[in-house]
Amino acid sequence: AQSVTQLGSHVSVSEGALVLLRCNYSSSVPPYLFWYVQYPNQGLQLLLKYTSAATLVKGINGFEAEFKKSETSFHLTKPSAHMSDAAEYFCAVINMKTSYDKVIFGPGTSLSVIP
Amino acid sequence: DTAVSQTPKYLVTQMGNDKSIKCEQNLGHDTMYWYKQDSKKFLKIMFSYNNKELIINETVPNRFSPKSPDKAHLNLHINSLELGDSAVYFCASSQFSGAPNTGELFFGEGSRLTVL
Numbered sequence: 001a002q003s004v005t006q007l008g009s010h011v012s013v014s015e016g017a018l019v020l021l022r023c024n025y026s027s028s029v030p031p032y033l034f035w036y037v038q039y040p041n042q043g044l045q046l047l048l049k050y051t052s053a054a055t056l057v058k059g060i061n062g063f064e065a066e067f068k069k070s071e072t073s074f075h076l077t078k079p080s081a082h083m084s085d086a087a088e089y090f091c092a093v094i095n096m097k098t099s100y101d102k103v104i105f106g107p108g109t110s111l112s113v114i115p
Numbered sequence: 116d117t118a119v120s121q122t123p124k125y126l127v128t129q130m131g132n133d134k135s136i137k138c139e140q141n142l143g144h145d146t147m148y149w150y151k152q153d154s155k156k157f158l159k160i161m162f163s164y165n166n167k168e169l170i171i172n173e174t175v176p177n178r179f180s181p182k183s184p185d186k187a188h189l190n191l192h193i194n195s196l197e198l199g200d201s202a203v204y205f206c207a208s209s210q211f212s213g214a215p216n217t218g219e220l221f222f223g224e225g226s227r228l229t230v231l
Contacts, residue, residue: 043207045222046219103218
């Protein structure tokens with residue numbers, strides 16, 4: 001069965017600093033991996049996804065993530081944090097060999113950006 | 116024009132009551148979901164329908180009953196509400212494309228249920 005862990009339930013960075021949110025997955029088959037963002041009082045929206053093509057994936061708002069099979073990781077980064085990046089971030093995995101969509105979400109990391 | 120819309124956005128009700136949440140998507144997707152987000156922001160899938168057929172039914176109490184009248188609508192009815200049902204319920208949709216599927220979900224804004 002697939003699972004996702006996110007190290008650090010809360011991360012604080014200064015405006016302009018590097019953002020690094022960690023995600024590790026467990027899957028017996030090649031996974032598809034995703035990062036979603038949830039702004040306060042809103043639903044989730046997709047930031048980026050890995051679907052077995054390029055291991056470095058670029059997403060919206062300057063975010064990117066790198067798939068590292070040897071480390072079973074899919075960490076999310078952004079070179080320079082902006083105040084508007086403050087939100088909850090979820091890593092997610094899907095088993096590509098099932099016959100239906102079942103996206104499993106990690107517990108989330110709350111990102112705070114300090115002015 | 117909202118892609119995935121849920122109503123109502125807020126529900127406050129007493130224990131033991133019955134309530135429903137409605138969801139509609141205008142993206143032409145054929146798969147819809149209900150997710151529950153608890154107070155710690157943890158997201159858990161509850162149900163999924165593909166073309167009106169139930170395909171995912173997680174270990175959810177029988178008091179929760181989903182219904183999909185057509186592929187653009189998915190409703191959630193909850194009987195005999197309990198304090199532990201307080202949460203934000205999210206509807207989502209995706210285009211199920213068989214294998215490989217994309218797993219990209221489009222979420223509504225959520226329905227915050229408070230049981231007193």
